[in-house]
Amino acid sequence: MQLVAEHIDIGTRSPTVLLNESDAAELGVHALERVQLRWGERTAIGIVELTDELVSEGTLGVTRRLGHIEGDVEVSVAPQPDSVYYIRKKLDDIELEADELSQIVRDIYDERLADVELGAYVSATYTNGLSMEETMHLTESMADVGETIAWEVPVIADKHSIGGVAGNRVTPILVPIVAAAGLKIPKTSSRAVTSAAGTADTMEVLCDVAFSVAEIRDIVGKTGGCLVWGGAVNLSPVDDRIIRAETPLSIDPKGQLIASVLSKKKSAGSTNVVVDIPYGEGAKVESLAEARELAEDFNRVGDHLGMAVECAITNGARR
Amino acid sequence: MQLVAEHIDIGTRSPTVLLNESDAAELGVHALERVQLRWGERTAIGIVELTDELVSEGTLGVTRRLGHIEGDVEVSVAPQPDSVYYIRKKLDDIELEADELSQIVRDIYDERLADVELGAYVSATYTNGLSMEETMHLTESMADVGETIAWEVPVIADKHSIGGVAGNRVTPILVPIVAAAGLKIPKTSSRAVTSAAGTADTMEVLCDVAFSVAEIRDIVGKTGGCLVWGGAVNLSPVDDRIIRAETPLSIDPKGQLIASVLSKKKSAGSTNVVVDIPYGEGAKVESLAEARELAEDFNRVGDHLGMAVECAITNGARR
Numbered sequence: 001m002q003l004v005a006e007h008i009d010i011g012t013r014s015p016t017v018l019l020n021e022s023d024a025a026e027l028g029v030h031a032l033e034r035v036q037l038r039w040g041e042r043t044a045i046g047i048v049e050l051t052d053e054l055v056s057e058g059t060l061g062v063t064r065r066l067g068h069i070e071g072d073v074e075v076s077v078a079p080q081p082d083s084v085y086y087i088r089k090k091l092d093d094i095e096l097e098a099d100e101l102s103q104i105v106r107d108i109y110d111e112r113l114a115d116v117e118l119g120a121y122v123s124a125t126y127t128n129g130l131s132m133e134e135t136m137h138l139t140e141s142m143a144d145v146g147e148t149i150a151w152e153v154p155v156i157a158d159k160h161s162i163g164g165v166a167g168n169r170v171t172p173i174l175v176p177i178v179a180a181a182g183l184k185i186p187k188t189s190s191r192a193v194t195s196a197a198g199t200a201d202t203m204e205v206l207c208d209v210a211f212s213v214a215e216i217r218d219i220v221g222k223t224g225g226c227l228v229w230g231g232a233v234n235l236s237p238v239d240d241r242i243i244r245a246e247t248p249l250s251i252d253p254k255g256q257l258i259a260s261v262l263s264k265k266k267s268a269g270s271t272n273v274v275v276d277i278p279y280g281e282g283a284k285v286e287s288l289a290e291a292r293e294l295a296e297d298f299n300r301v302g303d304h305l306g307m308a309v310e311c312a313i314t315n316g317a318r319r
Numbered sequence: 320m321q322l323v324a325e326h327i328d329i330g331t332r333s334p335t336v337l338l339n340e341s342d343a344a345e346l347g348v349h350a351l352e353r354v355q356l357r358w359g360e361r362t363a364i365g366i367v368e369l370t371d372e373l374v375s376e377g378t379l380g381v382t383r384r385l386g387h388i389e390g391d392v393e394v395s396v397a398p399q400p401d402s403v404y405y406i407r408k409k410l411d412d413i414e415l416e417a418d419e420l421s422q423i424v425r426d427i428y429d430e431r432l433a434d435v436e437l438g439a440y441v442s443a444t445y446t447n448g449l450s451m452e453e454t455m456h457l458t459e460s461m462a463d464v465g466e467t468i469a470w471e472v473p474v475i476a477d478k479h480s481i482g483g484v485a486g487n488r489v490t491p492i493l494v495p496i497v498a499a500a501g502l503k504i505p506k507t508s509s510r511a512v513t514s515a516a517g518t519a520d521t522m523e524v525l526c527d528v529a530f531s532v533a534e535i536r537d538i539v540g541k542t543g544g545c546l547v548w549g550g551a552v553n554l555s556p557v558d559d560r561i562i563r564a565e566t567p568l569s570i571d572p573k574g575q576l577i578a579s580v581l582s583k584k585k586s587a588g589s590t591n592v593v594v595d596i597p598y599g600e601g602a603k604v605e606s607l608a609e610a611r612e613l614a615e616d617f618n619r620v621g622d623h624l625g626m627a628v629e630c631a632i633t634n635g636a637r638r
Binding site: 008009010011018021031049050051052053054064080084087088093114115116118119120121122124126127128183221244245248249250251279 | 327328329330338340344350351369371372373383399403407408410412433434435436437438439441442443445446447451563567568569570608
């Protein structure tokens with residue numbers, strides 16, 4: 001079906017298109033289903049929402065994410081992405097191959113998955129877990145999408161804590177020490193998710209934290225280190241989307257956690273990473289045995305990616 | 320934060336509200352998070368999407384589902400619904416209590432759950448299953464929401480097939496036979512989901528299939544039976560939403576299947592139900608043992624709800 005693109009300024013997270021209800025009925029698509037869009041030589045996938053009045057028959061309402069679409073658009077029903085079959089496979093507790101994980105990561109990156117499917121992905125990796133092989137493949141695939149930073153020096157240091165007591169703020173002290181010792185440490189931090197302020201929010205009281213990759217290279221070149229907001233750089237866009245699906249469910253499966261941390265470090269060009277693993281009652285990791293096992297897994301995935309990972313197992317009990 | 324409602328004609332399936340990005344930042348909410356809306360004496364939950372231009376600062380864009388909202392609206396961050404904790408509990412393979420299942424059903428009915436959470440719910444019931452107790456409670460809860468039909472006669476017959484060969488169309492033959500035998504059979508059918516045509520689509524070639532509950536009562540009163548589209552009556556709205564989440568993932572967990580079928584029958588006022596269970600290679604149920612077990616479960620849940628359920632185990636192999 002041929003429709004004319006009309007820009008509708010809505011900033012949804014998914015590539016939403018608005019179809020008039022009679023056009024949708026003729027195409028045979030329902031809300032939340034996918035359509036293939038073809039304009040000129042280009043194609044994209046849109047997720048359908050319906051309207052009676054906002055766009056008229058013959059018009060395709062394109063939201064902000066699809067704002068590059070202009071003119072006549074050929075709209076057809078899009079097939080289900082392959083990664084949905086792989087998510088189903090994981091729900092059936094069957095180990096995924098490297099190319100299947102890579103396809104899931106690619107489809108999340110291209111925003112081909114609906115939220116229901118993303119919810120099933122994080123649920124499947126939570127209930128059935130990810131093997132060491134799967135975790136390695138997933139980490140590699142996640143590091144492969146989005147931006148990366150290349151450095152001219154042999155050692156790039158970084159640190160990460162998997163989450164202990166909120167607000168203890170080790171990073172603003174540690175980064176200048178490491179930089180003063182002559183190492184390069186391009187540290188990205190997150191804003192608050194559930195606590196009152198994340199490291200990036202805290203640093204923003206003192207200085208700007210939103211910089212591009214070029215600016216980060218420049219700052220680290222001059223000073224040896226930086227403390228910036230990771231959300232301003234597109235280092236691991238897939239991780240951000242997976243976290244968005246994990247957050248409302250308060251789940252953070254081990255394999256996904258390792259892939260999340262190490263894919264970001266790999267994209268940032270880190271070669272030597274210290275990971276803080278707080279353990280204790282109320283912490284993400286409750287026992288010392290569990291902390292040691294997680295540390296070993298971090299080391300193995302790091303080795304596989306060519307990064308030296310050291311884990312510090314610390315007291316994270318909430319008292 | 321006080322905002323003024325402005326109607327935006329978008330027919331999303333969830334109760335979407337559009338916030339200007341600076342209002343959202345001030346409130347501290349992100350896309351897909353929930354806000355509590357209060358206008359006059361009334362309240363509702365909205366799921367946030369962001370816009371820069373479509374609604375201006377100080378304005379709350381309300382989509383079609385929230386079209387009853389007018390005037391000044393007090394907007395605040397809404398807490399996470401309790402049912403998210405119960406979904407997480409089910410992901411951890413812990414049996415849910417009656418009131419927890421009832422809260423999940425109520426929150427799906429009130430559209431308080433985001434799609435990511437709905438995806439996790441169907442994934443959890445798929446991977447960890449539902450016990451007989453859970454299935455009974457779920458069926459009751461699902462029958463309790465939406466419309467119900469009450470009849471003045473002691474026996475209301477119905478039939479259902481859990482899905483075998485598409486397009487064999489037993490219903491249009493069976494309903495007139497049952498009605499001619501003097502029984503009441505108010506049969507609702509679905510439109511096509513994956514096949515070319517569902518029973519309702521097929522019937523629509525011959526006559527209208529979209530009727531209200533009052534019209535169905537009238538037709539069945541005159542003729543003894545009907546063949547109508549279930550989507551036109553709000554008999555099991557929660558089931559429709561759960562199926563929407565199951566369909567893209569091609570999952571249909573046993574407990575959820577029983578709850579889906581029997582809650583609809585209960586809402587329609589059925590007292591005597593025949594369930595066709597086709598089994599064989601390529602069918603939903605592959606072995607005779609599995610079919611017999613499912614039949615027994617159908618009987619037990621039927622008993623619990625005060626319905627006589629008879630299962631016919633038939634050959635459903637695809638050849």
